[in-house]
Every structure is written in C-alpha cells, then in structure tokens.
Amino acid sequence: MRLTHRYLPGASIITIDGEVDITTSRELENYIDLVRRSLDDQLIIDATRLSFLDSSGLAVLLAAAVLAQARGVAVHLAGLQPRVARILEITGAMPAIRAYDHVEQALAAVECTGGVPFTEPV
Template identity: 75%
Template sequence: MKLTHRYQSGACVLTIDGEVDVTTSHELETYLDLVRRSLDDHLVVDAGRLSFLDSSGLTVLLAAAILAQARGAAVHLVGLQPRVARILEITGAMVAIRTHEDVEQALTAAGSMSGSGVAEPV
C-alpha cells in the first residue's frame, strides 16, 4: 500500500494505492493521524487505486468519518472500484461516508457543507 496526501480547498486529499487489510490498516490509521491538520478539515480519499478494502480498513475510515462529523466535516471517498464500493454498500457504510466520482466533485461538496456536516440546499 502506498499513501500520499496534499492539502486543497480546506481538505486533506489522501490517495491510497493498493490494498487496505488487517496488515496495512494500522498504517492507514497512523498516516491519517499524522497528515490531518485539523479534525475540522474534510478528508477526501482518492480511492481510484484502492484495489481491496477489508473490515479493518473500513473501521479506520468509519472512525475518521465519526471524528469528522463531530466537527462539522466529512470523509469523502472518490473513484471507488466496484469491489470496494460493494463492501461499502453491503455494510451500510454509505450512510457515514460520502462518495463522489472525482476529487473536484468531492471538494465542491465539502465546500458547500454547513457546520452541521449536512450539504446546504442548492
């Protein structure tokens, strides 16, 4: 698994390349703790190259989503592969984690969110 990040438009944009499973989920959790400047920032996860996500990786993402929601932000997943999207669907995680087609769409959604973590009406 390879992790990279950048800061853009009030969000930490994280790219995951590879698999997140029981052997790498702790690395993802540690990386998130290190790169997030603030829990108030939205976390945009570019998952276009995320080939596999197991329950331990999902737990890390859900924990990040809970922390973000408590601060009026959110976790946004971008470019999900069908296999990863299916995991989110069958577990019901789509309720806590927002999904988007691309990073720009996620950043736009993040920018339009109110302090309550809910998208403002258009």
C-alpha cells in the same frame, strides 16, 4: 499499499494506492492521524487506486468519519472501484461516508457546504 497526501485550504486529501487489509489498516490509521492538519478539515480520500478494502480498513474509515462528524466535517471517498464500493454498500457504511465518482466532485461538494474555494497551487 502506498499513501500520499496534499493540502488545500480546509481539506486534507489522501490518496490510497493498493490494498487496505489487516496488515496495512493500522498504517492507514496512523497516516490519517499524521497528515490531517486539523480535525476541522474536510478529509477527502482519493480511492481511485484502492483495489481492496477489508473490514479492518473499513473500521479505520468509519472511525475517521465519526470523528469528522463530531467536528462538523466529513470524510469524502472519491473514485471508488466497484469491488470497494460493494463492501461499503453491503456493510451499510455508505450513509456515514460520502462517496463521489471523482475527486473533483468531492471538492465541489465541500465548496458547496461553505468551505473555502479550492484552487490548485500553480
């Protein structure tokens, strides 16, 4: 698994490349805690290259979602692969995590909820 991040005003974007399972879920949890600038930031997960998610990885995402909701923000998953989306569907996790086809859609949704307009730095 490879994790990268970037910041936009009011949002932290984390890209997951690879698999999140029992051997890597703790790394994801630590990474989310480390790179999130503020608990009041929206958290956008670019899951375009997330090829597998097991129950331990799902628990990390749900814990992040609960914490975000307590602060009035959300966790947004973008670019879910069918296999990962199916796990979220069959476990009933979809209502807790907002899902979008593309990162741009997640960014637009965050802007519509009153976030700062996102413009990429040049």
